[in-house]
Amino acid sequence: MKKILIIFSVLSLLIFIRPALGLNAVQTNTESTTIVQADEETSARFIDEAIGGIKQFYQYTGFANATSGHLLMIFIGVVFIYLGIKFDYEPLLLIPIGAGVIIGNIPFVAGNQTGIYETGSVLNYLYFGVVKGIYPPLIFLGIGAMTDFSSLIANPKLMLLGAAAQIGVFATFIGALYLGFNLPEAGAIGIIGGADGPTAIFLSSKLANGVNILADGTVVKNLIGPIAIAAYSYMALVPVIQPPLMRLLISKEDRKIRMKAPRAVSQKEKMLFPIIALILTTFISPSALPLLGMLFFGNLLKESGRTERLADTARTKLIDIVTILLGVTVGASTQADIFITKDSMLIFGLGAISFVIATMGGLLFAKFMNLFLKGEDRINPLIGAAGVSAVPDSARVVHAEALKSDPHNYLLMHAMAPNVSGVIGSAIAAGIILSFLG
C-alpha cells in the first residue's frame, strides 16, 4: 500500500512539475535572447506567469462573474429551502427547486457547456424533459395511481366545483392579455390559476417555449421557468392565501354545515371511472390527452386490482424520480440573466391574482349551488376552495378551516372530490387553450 502511495505521489509530482518545465522550454525557444541573462529574470517571469495563471483561474471562478442578480437568485433558492424545511410547505417540491435555483445561478463563463441553456451540457439534457413536456405526463401517471376518486364518484355534482375554480385560469389569461403579453404567452400564464404544477409546465412548454414563431414573425418568449416557479411557489403558499378568502366570503353559519357521509362506492364503479372519464374528457379536449390519458391510465392501474406492482411503481419510485429531475431542472432554469426580467415580475403578480380568483370562484359557486340544494344535500361552501387543484394541500386547508369553526366537522373526504376534479378541470382547460393557440 505504501509503495503504491509513493509511486502515485511521485507520478503526480512529475505531472505537476511538467507544465512548468514545458512552459520554460517553450519560452526558451521563442525568446532565445533572454536565455543568457541572469537567473533572477527567469524566476521573476515564472512568478509573473504563476500570477497570470491565478488571474486567469480567477476569471473563471464564480467570484469574478457574480452579478447582483446571481446573488439575489441564490438567496431566493436558500429561502425556498428554508420555507420547505422550516414550515413544511410542500418540501418535496421546494427543496429540489431551491437546490436547483442555487445550481442554476452559480456564475460561470459561457461556452464551456456548463449552463442549463447551453446545448450539450448535462443540465440541458435533463431540462429536455421539461422543454418537450415529457415530465408532466409521467407525474400525472403517478398522481393517477395514488388518487382515490371514490368521493367524487359518490357525489358527482361536486365535479362542478372543480370546473368553477378554472375561472381563475381564464381571468388570468385575460389579465395577461391586457398587460401586453401575446396570446400564446397569456395562455401559458393563465394556467397558473389551475394551481397544478405539471399542467403549467406542460402548457408553457408547448406555448411559451422560446421556439414557436407567431403569425407576425416574432418569437414567443421562454416563460417556462417563471411560470413553473410561480405555480409551484403559490401552490406551496395555499395555506397562506386561502384561509383569509374563506373567512371573507363564507359566513360563520355556512362554515358549520355538516355534510352527510359519502355513500360506499363499489369496486366496479371505481374501475369504470378511469375508463369512462378518459374517453369522455379526451373526446371533448383531445389536446389534453398526454395529461388526462396518463392520469386515468394510472388510476386504472390502481383500481384494476391486477396491476398492483405497476401502480406501486408509478406512485412511488417513478413519480419520485421525475419529481427530482423536474424540481432541479425547473429550479436551475431560473438563471438570473434570463429570469430576472419585468415579465417574470408580472407573471408573479398575475399568479397571485389568479390563485385569489380561482379560490373565490370555487367558494362563490359552492354558495350558488347551495341555493338549489336542501337539507342534508347542502354542501359546505368551504369545499369550493378545494376546487383549485393543488392536491392535496387545498383539501387539507379546507379541512383545517372547517375544524376551526366546528371541531367535529371533518370535511377532508368531501374536499377531496372538488380537489381531484380540479385536476381534471385544469387539464381540460389546458387542452382547450392549447387547441385554440397551439
Added chain:
Amino acid sequence: MTPQILEIDQLSEGYIILITGLLIVFGSLMLLSIFFKYGVPILLYVYKIITKGRNKKIKDIAIVADEKFTGEIAAAIATAIHLYLHEKHDTENAILTIKQARKLYSPWSSKIYGTQNRL
C-alpha cells in the same frame, strides 16, 4: 396603427377563448357528473343482466345507512384495531433462552503450546 389593431384583435380573441373555454370546461365536467349520476348505474344494471341472465331476479343488497354510526365511532374502532395490531411490543415473549456466543479462536491459554513442549 397596426399594433393597436393587433391588440384589439388579441383581446377580442381572448374573450372568445374565455367564454368558450369556460363553457367547455363546465360542459365536460357537467357531462361527466351526469354520466356518473345516471349512466353508470344503468351500465352496472345492464352488466348484471348480462352476467346473471334475464330470468334470475336481480336484487341489490341495499346498504342501509346506520344513523348512529358516526365518524367518531369509526375512528374509535380504527384506533383500537391499530393499537391492537401495531403496539404489541409491550407483551413480550416470556421465555428466556441463553444463546451461546461464538468466540474467535484464541490460543492464549492453550495447553498444547506450553514452554516445555516443542513443535
